[in-house]
Amino acid sequence: MIGFLCRGGFEGVVSGELARAGAREDRSLARAGLAVAEVAEGIARPDPAFASQSLPSIERVEGESVAALARGVIAATREKLDASEGAWVQHVLVTEAEGSRSLASRAGLLGRTLDGLLKEGLRRASKRRVSWETLAPGDAAHVFQVALTRRDEVFCSFAKREPLASGFLEPSLAPLGRWPVAACREAPSSAFRKVEEAYVLLGREPKENESVCDLGAAPGGWSFSALRRGARVTAVDRAELLPPVRGHERLSHLKKDAFSWEPEERLDWLLCDAIAAPEKTISLLDRWLERDWCRRFVVNVKFKGNESYGAVEKLRAVLSRRGVVRARVKQLGSDKNEVTCLGHRSS
Ligand SMILES: C[S@@+](CC[C@H](N)C(=O)[O-])C[C@H]1O[C@@H](n2cnc3c(N)ncnc32)[C@H](O)[C@@H]1O
Missing domain, CATH: 3.30.2130 (VC0802-like)
Structure with a gap:
């Protein structure tokens, strides 16, 4: 038992x-x-x-x-x-x-x-x-x-x-x-805690010079988590970013739609915390995995009420269809009515 x-x-x-x-x-x-x-x-x-x-x-x-x-x-x-x-x-x-x-x-x-x-x-x-x-x-x-x-x-x-x-x-x-995440006064948002917790569960965090895209990035907590580790970040969000992320020398901010934006080359990390219906976020991950656009990913899926939890099975089906074995779907300690999907596309 x-x-x-x-x-x-x-x-x-x-x-x-x-x-x-x-x-x-x-x-x-x-x-x-x-x-x-x-x-x-x-x-x-x-x-x-x-x-x-x-x-x-x-x-x-x-x-x-x-x-x-x-x-x-x-x-x-x-x-x-x-x-x-x-x-x-x-x-x-x-x-x-x-x-x-x-x-x-x-x-x-x-x-x-x-x-x-x-x-x-x-x-x-x-x-x-x-x-x-x-x-x-x-x-x-x-x-x-x-x-x-x-x-x-x-x-x-x-x-x-x-x-x-x-x-x-x-x-x-x-x-x-529940892995505790230390508070950080410089982080532009408390959402930063989710991705920090995800790195612990994944056993891997962005490294210096790795390429990261952050979809639905504003006000910038997740981008901040990657920048402070020395990564290069492309933040995609029509909303404004806050300092110290805004204007950072290793950050490029694209005011575009996160769900249709495509990277020009394979990236080390896909981060996505964009607010959208679960199905929309799951198809985004599906497309990224199908096209092999990222080596690792942390994708947050948000629910409205308790009606759409079945989406977790759709998420698992995508991971299995795309052959991603090293992945987990978890409601993290910092997640609200959300789950976070984290995984390695390759070692
Ligand atoms: C929960 S917030 C992200 C918080 C962020 N991870 C942080 O740590 O500060 C969700 C963001 O998704 C963005 N968003 C929603 N739909 C989007 C879309 N279609 N394209 C780009 N950004 C989008 C919103 O503008 C909002 O800034």
Whole structure:
């Protein structure tokens, strides 16, 4: 059984994605911000766009007190912890659902109680524990997760990071799968956070002198993210850009339509955050992939209400039709009612 954490309110969307991926959800274990499913052998491990984190070999533990919960968690994971090799990280947390926050202090207490039990009874394993912030997103490690869903119930998982069919490792090393993005006062917009998060997930960011086009660029947050790494940027947007992007020596601003503009040569990066209906953005990506116009891409797809989430499957179909294996579709921590599609066209 694998658990999938998501934002509160998106459980039904994740259920639909799991069903389409061939996984069998156990509805009796469904909680706010959590879906649990069985994935039969031979079926690729699902990577739902609206799930931020996975908990492989998930187990449910009940207990009236924090001490009882902690003992239950240790009993459920002791063998795996003991038998594991190498570094592991630990997250004791609550889901991102409404009402969960009231459990945050209990999760803190549970974490400290677990620390005590680990040091007492699992000394050898304890010594291999590291802080997740010391690791890079692509590092090998085990991830120990304990998610409090009620005051007397937790779900736990201790699992080695394994590659998905796309090659990306799961579970994420970050708590809830959310990589924090440092604020930057110089960035012309907070949308900048989305692309920064996408670079972390992709394991690659624009490099000095790489060519980047930013479609729907204004006021310039995504262009800023590429410029500050030394890339050359073509920003396409009829709206104005803001400083420090406007007038930057490595930036050219074209006041044109992002959906019909064509590059003169193959580019290192396609970035697209243009506001458009999902189908329009998906056909833009399809055309770029078909013509092989970019090596890597970060494309944000925006939804209106909850009626068009089926577009995620259309996006996956495009990736598969164009032979892009190293790609993911994710609702990032900084995404609103959006998903971001990121991938490598070639290595
Ligand atoms: C969400 S904003 C982009 C924010 C930007 N990524 C940033 O970090 O500052 C969307 C932009 O898409 C642009 N846009 C919408 N339709 C467009 C089109 N057909 N061609 C070019 N730009 C378009 C809008 O003018 C707007 O500036």
